Amino acid sequence: MTDRLSHRVLLASAAPVAAVVIAVVLSSIVLLISGSNPLAAYWDMVEHASKLETQVDIFNRATPLYLSGVAAAIGFRMNLFNIGVEGQYLLAFIVAAHLGAQVELPSVLHVAFILVVAMAVGGAFSGAAGVLKVTRGVNEVISTIMLNAVVISGLAAWWIVEWQAGGEISATGGRVGTEPIADSGLLPDINGLLELFTREVGQGKKLTGVLIVALAVGIVYHVILNRTVFGFDLRASGANPTASHVGGIPPKRMVVIAMTLSGTVAGLVGMTELMDTGYYPSNPISLLGFTGIAVALLGRNHPAGVAVAALVFAFLDVSSGILQISGAASREIVEIMKGVIILTAVIAYEVVRRIREREEAAAAAAAMAAGPAADS
Amino acid sequence: MSPAIELTGITKRFPGVVANDDIHLEVAEGEIHAICGENGAGKSTLMKILYGMQPPDAGTIKIQGEEVDLHSPAQAIELGIGMVHQHFMLADQLTVLENVILGAEPMRSFGRIDFDAGQEHLDEVGRAYGLDINANDLVETLEVGERQRVEIIKVLYRGAKILILDEPTAVLVPQEVDELFRNIRELKASGTTILFIDHKLDEVLEIADTITVLRQGRTVGTVKPDQVTAHDLAEMMIGSELPVPDAGASTVTDEVALEIAALRVAGEGDRAVVDDVSLRVHRGEIIGIAGVEGNGQAELVNAIVGIDDPDEGSITLLGQEITHQSVRHRREMGLGYVPQDRHRDGLLLGFTLWENTALGHQTEEPYSRGPWLSRAGMRDRASRIKTDFDVRTPNIEVSAHALSGGNQQKLIVGREMVAGPAVLIANHPTRGIDVGAQAAVWDDIREARSQGLATLLVSADLDELIGLSDTIVVMLRGRLVARLDPNEITPRDLGAYMTGAALGTGTP
Structure with a gap:
């Protein structure tokens, strides 16, 4: 039995490991062709990442990527392709920033208010795509892409002007954005928590408090998906909607619920930035929604897998900066690595799936021939 | 004349199970040969071996009297063996013609596909075997029976002289089964050898020239359809008295x-x-x-x-x-x-x-x-x-x-x-x-x-x-x-x- 278990674990981890190894090999070839020394580049990346301050950067980057990945993963579990995470989080970001600045509340309530607004806006906006799908048959890929455009070049562009704060709003000056939220509405950094285990964090780096929110989202996602009847309904309906309908799971309702939940989590993606700066800037950190799709893909929609994938992507993003500074290689190499990892991961997962399927079929055939009530 | 297919002593083991155990099968040129057996009797394994998808552990395969060592479907196709799987493998968004030539496209210069040549060849195949289909229809618009015909044409297009049909009637309604059987008879008339896997015994008796029954990976026997009844066949398949549905005494209540x-x-x-x-x-x-x-x-x-x-x-x-x-x-x-x-x-x-x-x-x-x-x-x-x-x-x-x-x-x-x-x-x-x-x-x-x-x-x-x-x-x-x-x-x-x-x- 332990033999069989270790075999399964080996199979499960083979795919992502193979993906990373192949990505490193291919990137090395690209680096060699472009005249750089791959070993030097990798050494720079690893050395940089071994510093505490860099690790804070990685976690700050991984937090929104994780939330975005989970948002995409919820959709994928239901066989829905929510490409609209990008628009959903930006809309949630700007509305939460604006409303958060309008109210005065005690600290805990203020933060909760902002998070709830963000989740509600993201959920409603994504849920709308779900409603369109079940009532009008509009494919969610099309509707969410179009809704992205509605947000990015429509609502957000309009409201940033409408809700613009007078004068300069940041200490460094020069940035334009919505009116800043009072300090009571900002989640404090969790450097203190981190420093319990390590030394003091330098360079003014702050570990985002949204990390705790993201961890909570991951745990809730895992528990709901795997331990509740609702999660079973969601997975079943995603895997086979007609059989699930026969099994008492209304497919249309599940589509709307899944889209709404996906958007709800998407609404939190922009909170890392909002809780840090307190306003929606004219140039918010973007593309997190699209990267989330890749993160979910690499992490197999699994709560822990998505976390690892988010860390891998965050590591690569943060490394691109040091490559530029050290000059060991072009920073674009990390984009190539990301692409190759995704491609090889998809292929490797499929190969592993086929191997597993074949093994199962052989075992089942064996049981059939062995006759009634075989080893149980 | 040597038989189209001659299998001798075919044995195939999977971990913990013998799927095929010393199987002998002889299929004469131009006949419709049915293979019957319960699920798990080894029919599919045998066909996969014959189609080169899995190598046998022991035994020999002779095609038209020549011993061959099959190790890939491509090789089987080259030898004139074609297989129509139970679950169709067609691209819905492509036309019949595109599906048929997929993977065997006639080419023109600069890597362009020669659709005219494909169409011509397809028409020839259709005429030769009496299979009627509109080459420009999208596959997604076709009925199940028509899709199956496309699968058969696909195989014939590649020059198959021996056709393996894996439970072809499982997905068809009765009228379509009649149509399929008409097609199969025409194929036979034009010299094609057909291996037909099925466990609907009435159908087997209707269409087959020869029937081989497998049970638990072994050949139980080879019979002619006019010598046996469906009942006999079923007993050969399960190896014991055939169960009949019987309600027994009524238990109806007035509730x-x-x-x-x-x-x-x-x-x-x-x-x-x-x-x-x-x-x-x-x-x-x-x-x-x-x-x-x-x-x-x-x-x-x-x-x-x-x-x-x-x-x-x-x-x-x-x-x-x-x-x-x-x-x-x-x-x-x-x-x-x-x-x-x-x-x-x-x-x-x-x-x-x-x-x-x-x-x-x-x-x-x-x-x-x-x-x-x-x-x-x-x-x-x-x-x-x-x-x-x-x-x-x-x-x-x-x-x-x-x-x-x-x-x-x-x-x-x-x-x-x-x-x-x-x-x-x-x-x-x-x-x-x-x-x-x-x-x-x-x-x-x-x-x-x-x-x-x-x-x-x-x-x-x-x-x-x-x-x-x-x-x-x-x-x-x-x-x-x-x-x-x-x-x-x-x-x-x-x-x-x-x-x-x-x-x-x-x-x-």
């Missing part, structure tokens, strides 16, 4: 479990697909619904289960009206359902067996408690179903697609029976499964009936309907047109009712 009153489901246009149907099923009773497929049985079942909403009339389950209730509500009240298409409507193929045993009952104990799933409860039930319903599987952790069709069906029947339903809707419960599994399903239904289960049995198998039902009703064009006593009716008479011939009114 109504399911009542359908003046039910109407509108179809496209004016005509109702279910038209003024009224029916009562009592506890301990099996009501069989006979009818040619497409006469409203599927829609009636969908309305009862709650997948479609009826337009008029009412459905009452155990005294409570459920006409517009949700599927889940009905299931929680004790409605069991064995769907017709187990892959589409019955299983989550990528999920484990224990998760599959919860589908449809996931809101009930022991599968869950309140909003929380109980994995222990699910596994427990799954183990019980595996033992009680003889689901042959290494363990309950494998995914459902690893099981053979018969075992998948036993799992579904077990799942519904273990939940202790008051009413069971059994929609073609034994379609596409082998004789042994069929008998097991019959036993399960009979056993539950004696404990008071009310069953609505929809089936195309007339022997099954007559053998199991307490009463048979005939459905024609959405209406119930006759109510018959199974003790007094023969399959032939029942068939006459199903087509409307026996009603005196004829068909319009």
Whole structure:
């Protein structure tokens, strides 16, 4: 039995490991062709990442990527392709920033208010795509892409002007954005928590408090998906909607619920930035929604897998900066690595799936021939 | 002349099982040779070996008298062997022509595809074998029978002289089966050798020139269809006396479990697909619904289960009206359902067996408690179903697609029976499964009936309907047109009712 278990674990981890190894090999070839020394580049990346301050950067980057990945993963579990995470989080970001600045509340309530607004806006906006799908048959890929455009070049562009704060709003000056939220509405950094285990964090780096929110989202996602009847309904309906309908799971309702939940989590993606700066800037950190799709893909929609994938992507993003500074290689190499990892991961997962399927079929055939009530 | 195919001593082992054990098979040039056997008898393995998908562990393969060492389908195709799989492998969004030439495209200069040459070759093939198809139709617009024809043409296009058909009739309606058989006879007339895998014995007897029966990986015997009856063949397949559906003594009570009153489901246009149907099923009773497929049985079942909403009339389950209730509500009240298409409507193929045993009952104990799933409860039930319903599987952790069709069906029947339903809707419960599994399903239904289960049995198998039902009703064009006593009716008479011939009114 332990033999069989270790075999399964080996199979499960083979795919992502193979993906990373192949990505490193291919990137090395690209680096060699472009005249750089791959070993030097990798050494720079690893050395940089071994510093505490860099690790804070990685976690700050991984937090929104994780939330975005989970948002995409919820959709994928239901066989829905929510490409609209990008628009959903930006809309949630700007509305939460604006409303958060309008109210005065005690600290805990203020933060909760902002998070709830963000989740509600993201959920409603994504849920709308779900409603369109079940009532009008509009494919969610099309509707969410179009809704992205509605947000990015429509609502957000309009409201940033409408809700613009007078004068300069940041200490460094020069940035334009919505009116800043009072300090009571900002989640404090969790450097203190981190420093319990390590030394003091330098360079003014702050570990985002949204990390705790993201961890909570991951745990809730895992528990709901795997331990509740609702999660079973969601997975079943995603895997086979007609059989699930026969099994008492209304497919249309599940589509709307899944889209709404996906958007709800998407609404939190922009909170890392909002809780840090307190306003929606004219140039918010973007593309997190699209990267989330890749993160979910690499992490197999699994709560822990998505976390690892988010860390891998965050590591690569943060490394691109040091490559530029050290000059060991072009920073674009990390984009190539990301692409190759995704491609090889998809292929490797499929190969592993086929191997597993074949093994199962052989075992089942064996049981059939062995006759009634075989080893149980 | 040497035979088209000669297999000698073919043996193939999988871990822990001998799938083919010293198999001998000789197929003469230009004959239709049927291979029969229960699910798991080794038919598919044998065909995969012949098609180069798996190498045998021992034995020799001779094609047209030449010994060959097959190790890939490409090589088999080169030798003139083509295979049409049970599940079609066509691209829906491409035309017939594009599908046929896919992977064997005639090329022009600069890597362009020569569609004209492809079309010409396709026409030749169509003419030579009497296969009629419009090359420019999109595959997604084709009926199942036409898709199958495309698959056959695809194989012939590649020059196959030996054609392997893996359960070709499993997906077809009777009219399409006739059409297929016409095509097969024309193929034979033009010199093609056909290996035909099937376990519907009437069909085998109708089409085959020679029949080889496999059982548990061995060749049981090779016979000519005029020397045997379907009964003989079935006994060869299972190796013992053939089970017959037999209801036994009546257990019908006067307690109504399911009542359908003046039910109407509108179809496209004016005509109702279910038209003024009224029916009562009592506890301990099996009501069989006979009818040619497409006469409203599927829609009636969908309305009862709650997948479609009826337009008029009412459905009452155990005294409570459920006409517009949700599927889940009905299931929680004790409605069991064995769907017709187990892959589409019955299983989550990528999920484990224990998760599959919860589908449809996931809101009930022991599968869950309140909003929380109980994995222990699910596994427990799954183990019980595996033992009680003889689901042959290494363990309950494998995914459902690893099981053979018969075992998948036993799992579904077990799942519904273990939940202790008051009413069971059994929609073609034994379609596409082998004789042994069929008998097991019959036993399960009979056993539950004696404990008071009310069953609505929809089936195309007339022997099954007559053998199991307490009463048979005939459905024609959405209406119930006759109510018959199974003790007094023969399959032939029942068939006459199903087509409307026996009603005196004829068909319009």
